[in-house]
Amino acid sequence: MNGQIRILIADDHPLLTTGLKMTLEQWDEFLVVGVASNGLQAVELCEKTKPHIVIMDMQMPRMSGREAIEQIKSNIPGVRILAFTTFDDADTVSGAIAAGCDGFLLKVIAPEKLRASLNSIAGGINVYDEDAMSRLRQSMRKKSDIDFSGRELTVLRYVCEGMTNAEIADKMGLRSGTVKNMISLLLSKTNCVSRSQLARYATENHLIS
Amino acid sequence: MNGQIRILIADDHPLLTTGLKMTLEQWDEFLVVGVASNGLQAVELCEKTKPHIVIMDMQMPRMSGREAIEQIKSNIPGVRILAFTTFDDADTVSGAIAAGCDGFLLKVIAPEKLRASLNSIAGGINVYDEDAMSRLRQSMRKKSDIDFSGRELTVLRYVCEGMTNAEIADKMGLRSGTVKNMISLLLSKTNCVSRSQLARYATENHLIS
DNA sequence: AAAGAAAAGTGCCGAAGGTCATTCCATTCG
DNA sequence: CGAATGGAATGACCTTCGGCACTTTTCTTT
Numbered sequence: 024m025n026g027q028i029r030i031l032i033a034d035d036h037p038l039l040t041t042g043l044k045m046t047l048e049q050w051d052e053f054l055v056v057g058v059a060s061n062g063l064q065a066v067e068l069c070e071k072t073k074p075h076i077v078i079m080d081m082q083m084p085r086m087s088g089r090e091a092i093e094q095i096k097s098n099i100p101g102v103r104i105l106a107f108t109t110f111d112d113a114d115t116v117s118g119a120i121a122a123g124c125d126g127f128l129l130k131v132i133a134p135e136k137l138r139a140s141l142n143s144i145a146g147g148i149n150v151y152d153e154d155a156m157s158r159l160r161q162s163m164r165k166k167s168d169i170d171f172s173g174r175e176l177t178v179l180r181y182v183c184e185g186m187t188n189a190e191i192a193d194k195m196g197l198r199s200g201t202v203k204n205m206i207s208l209l210l211s212k213t214n215c216v217s218r219s220q221l222a223r224y225a226t227e228n229h230l231i232s
Numbered sequence: 233m234n235g236q237i238r239i240l241i242a243d244d245h246p247l248l249t250t251g252l253k254m255t256l257e258q259w260d261e262f263l264v265v266g267v268a269s270n271g272l273q274a275v276e277l278c279e280k281t282k283p284h285i286v287i288m289d290m291q292m293p294r295m296s297g298r299e300a301i302e303q304i305k306s307n308i309p310g311v312r313i314l315a316f317t318t319f320d321d322a323d324t325v326s327g328a329i330a331a332g333c334d335g336f337l338l339k340v341i342a343p344e345k346l347r348a349s350l351n352s353i354a355g356g357i358n359v360y361d362e363d364a365m366s367r368l369r370q371s372m373r374k375k376s377d378i379d380f381s382g383r384e385l386t387v388l389r390y391v392c393e394g395m396t397n398a399e400i401a402d403k404m405g406l407r408s409g410t411v412k413n414m415i416s417l418l419l420s421k422t423n424c425v426s427r428s429q430l431a432r433y434a435t436e437n438h439l440i441s
Numbered sequence: 442a443a444a445g446a447a448a449a450g451t452g453c454c455g456a457a458g459g460t461c462a463t464t465c466c467a468t469t470c471g
Numbered sequence: 472c473g474a475a476t477g478g479a480a481t482g483a484c485c486t487t488c489g490g491c492a493c494t495t496t497t498c499t500t501t
Contacts, residue, residue: 125365148360148361156358164330200480203459206457219427221394231432
């Protein structure tokens with residue numbers, strides 16, 4: 024990367040933004056080109072100041088960080104966005120990632136690590152806080168705590184395909200009555216009331232290939 | 233991090249491993265403590281050499297990178313693992329992330345970026361290649377390209393809850409016949425054959441809260 | 442006023458789901 | 472060795488629900 028890395032800060036905490044600005048500007052590779060105090064302003068300033076990286080708080084008035092990220096990413100796809108927050112709960116993390124951020128770091132980060140991370144982001148490498156990432160992984164997997172036999176898993180898959188009991192029975196070399204009973208068992212095991220809910224359960228818990 | 237960062241290399245390409253080893257050892261902060269040429273050996277060497285970071289190829293004989301990551305992570309949770317591959321297709325990326333890697337980089341990376349990334353990983357920050365990450369995001373979202381009205385989305389949610397047509401009608405202030413018609417419409421719109429498949433469709437495409 | 446979407450009604454038949462009883466099988470226990 | 476236990480597969484019965492096809496009505500849009 025030739026020249027300085029242009030940075031836009033978007034955060035509604037004045038004390039933090041001034042501290043962050045001063046910290047960044049003590050390093051020659053960074054140039055803070057603007058400071059926004061809410062999401063809407065962040066989108067506007069992004070158009071004007073053409074930053075390489077936006078450091079974006081997730082909890083902001085007027086427009087949430089998530090919406091702001093989506094706006095900016097669709098307006099100017101090349102901009103890199105670092106979600107920079109106080110909290111690392113699964114919702115915040117997955118929201119930021121789904122919105123399209125290129126990094127997720129907590130505000131408690133040591134300055135030198137922030138510096139390295141910003142350089143990585145500018146260089147095309149996404150950086151994420153370790154705990155936040157593991158929390159995201161957990162929420163992605165959301166594995167069921169119920170054990171299913173191989174046959175039960177097969178039935179679940181076929182149910183998700185929308186097959187009838189007779190079709191499932193045919194596929195598995197069973198009688199439709201047997202499949203019916205197996206599904207009754209699955210319904211009570213999973214606390215579901217119908218095969219539709221069962222299909223959702225199986226899908227949500229990644230029980231299907 | 234005090235002292236050197238201990239690194240274990242796991243890759244079945246001898247030319248790459250020697251090049252990687254020599255590259256890393258020209259920097260004082262790294263110490264290559266072992267080189268494994270397949271997944272099984274990686275797991276074993278990890279027990280013996282107690283590395284801080286494992287640089288792991290995903291395509292390896294004996295045991296895939298994915299299995300090796302899972303093994304190592306469950307044996308020694310503290311070890312940080314960088315998935316280091318030639319390909320960035322969605323399957324490889326999501327496989328590595330689901331297995332629990334702490335970084336995902338392509339082998340074409342510039343040496344200096346690899347150095348910075350390894351330092352980030354050692355410092356508790358996960359690093360991922362930008363393209364790989366965006367590909368993962370795409371596959372995560374798998375957004376439906378069909379437009380649904382507010383009412384249709386409501387019906388979809390209720391179907392996923394396992395509610396009957398009568399119950400849905402009651403909740404929405406409609407008649408069950410109307411709900412039937414709406415669901416028939418939804419089935420044909422989504423190319424589904426039954427409400428079970430519809431429930432899976434809605435769940436898979438994140439159409440429910 | 443015409444067109445079109447959303448809502449509602451009707452009838453039909455097969456599928457779904459609950460319950461109970463039975464058979465076949467393997468394992469285990471006395 | 473025979474008996475007992477328990478899981479898996481099966482069958483039958485019955486009520487409700489699901490999904491289709493068609494028509495009708497109401498409301499909005501233009």
